[in-house]
Amino acid sequence: MAKILTLTLNPALDLTVELTTLRLGEVNRSDALHVHAAGKGLNVAQVLADLGHQLTVSGFLGQANADRFDALFAQRGFDDGFIRVPGETRRNFKLAESSGRITDVNGSGPWVDDDAQARLLARLERIAPGHDAVVVAGSLPRGVSPQWFGQLLERLHALGLRVALDTSGAALRAGLGSQPWLIKPNTDELTEVFAEPVTTLAEQQALAGRLRAQGVQNVVISQGAQGVNWFAEGIALQALPPTVDIASTVGAGDSLLAGMVHGLLSAEAPERTLRTATAIAAMAVSQIGFGIPDLAALANLESGVCVRPLAQQQEA
Numbered sequence: 001m002a003k004i005l006t007l008t009l010n011p012a013l014d015l016t017v018e019l020t021t022l023r024l025g026e027v028n029r030s031d032a033l034h035v036h037a038a039g040k041g042l043n044v045a046q047v048l049a050d051l052g053h054q055l056t057v058s059g060f061l062g063q064a065n066a067d068r069f070d071a072l073f074a075q076r077g078f079d080d081g082f083i084r085v086p087g088e089t090r091r092n093f094k095l096a097e098s099s100g101r102i103t104d105v106n107g108s109g110p111w112v113d114d115d116a117q118a119r120l121l122a123r124l125e126r127i128a129p130g131h132d133a134v135v136v137a138g139s140l141p142r143g144v145s146p147q148w149f150g151q152l153l154e155r156l157h158a159l160g161l162r163v164a165l166d167t168s169g170a171a172l173r174a175g176l177g178s179q180p181w182l183i184k185p186n187t188d189e190l191t192e193v194f195a196e197p198v199t200t201l202a203e204q205q206a207l208a209g210r211l212r213a214q215g216v217q218n219v220v221i222s223q224g225a226q227g228v229n230w231f232a233e234g235i236a237l238q239a240l241p242p243t244v245d246i247a248s249t250v251g252a253g254d255s256l257l258a259g260m261v262h263g264l265l266s267a268e269a270p271e272r273t274l275r276t277a278t279a280i281a282a283m284a285v286s287q288i289g290f291g292i293p294d295l296a297a298l299a300n301l302e303s304g305v306c307v308r309p310l311a312q313q314q315e316a
C-alpha cells in the first residue's frame, strides 16, 4: 500500500440531470438528479483508494458548498488537505437524455487569489513530504496562472516527490518544465501543446523521446478505444483494451492514470502494470461512474487486454 497525494485545483460538483429528450428553449422535466463531488484528482483518488492505497487530497474548494466534498472525504477516509476559498465550487451540469446523448454545461469556479495560492503552497510544503507520489490532475481555476502552476510543480519536484501530471493546454506546457515523473496526455492534448501530429507510432516515439530527454520518465499516451502507448526507460509498450459496452466514458482517463500509478508504485512488471491500468479504464467505460466495484470482473477484463511491444507492432 502506498501513500498518495492527489491535487485537484479546480474541482466541480457534477449535477447529472436525467431526462427523456432535451427540448431547447422549452420547459423540460427531469426524471432524476444525481449530485457528485468530482474533479480529475478526486476521481484518481477514489480509484487508488479502491486499489487499497492511503490518500491525501488537496487543492482549492469553495467554502460555501463544500458539504458533498466533506462527505466524500469522510466516507472514503481521505486526509483533507484542501484550502477553502470564499465562494462556491463550480457546478458542471450534465443533461443526460435516454438516447445516451449528454450535453455538458460547465460552470466557472471561485476566484483563487494570491493569498489562497500562498496558503496552498505552504500547506503542500508541510504535507507533501512522506507521500510516495503526487497526482496533479485537471484544469486551473480562475486566478491561477500557468506560471504559478509550473512553479508549484517545480517545488514538488524539488521536495523529491514523484509527480504524475494530467492536464492540458498552457498548464501542461508549463508543467512539462518541472520534469514530471509521469504524464498521461491523450493525442488531442499533445497535438494542442506541440502543434504537431502524433497519430503514427513514429511521431509518438519521436515526441516521447524528446520529452524523456527533458526528464519526463513515463510518457503515457492514451487514445480512447484505441488504447494506450507507454514510453519509459527500456519500455515501449502498447495496450489494446477489450471490447466493452459503453455506459459512460466519464473517468476513463483518470482510471488509466490511477492504474499506472498503482502498478508503478507497487513495482509490478511493466506488462502487468499496463494490462491492469487498461482494464481499470475499460471498467470505467463499462459503468456509469468509475472505480472497482468487482475484482472478479476486473480480472476478466485484464485477460481481454492485449499488451505488446511497440517495436513488434511496427514490424507487423
Ligand SMILES: Nc1ncnc2c1ncn2[C@@H]1O[C@H](COP(=O)(O)OP(=O)(O)OP(=O)(O)O)[C@@H](O)[C@H]1O
Pocket: 185, 186, 221, 222, 223, 224, 225, 226, 227, 228, 241, 242, 243, 244, 246, 249, 250, 251, 252, 253, 254, 256, 278, 281, 282, 285
Ligand atoms: N471505448 C473504450 N473501450 C475500452 N477502453 C476505453 C474506451 N475508451 C477509453 N478507454 C480506455 O480509457 C483510456 C483513457 O481514455 P482516453 O484516451 O479517452 O482518455 P482521456 O481523453 O484522458 O479521457 P478523460 O475524458 O477521462 O480525461 C484509454 O487509453 C483506454 O484504455
Ligand SMILES: [Mg+2]
Pocket: 166, 186, 253, 254
Ligand atoms: Mg484526460
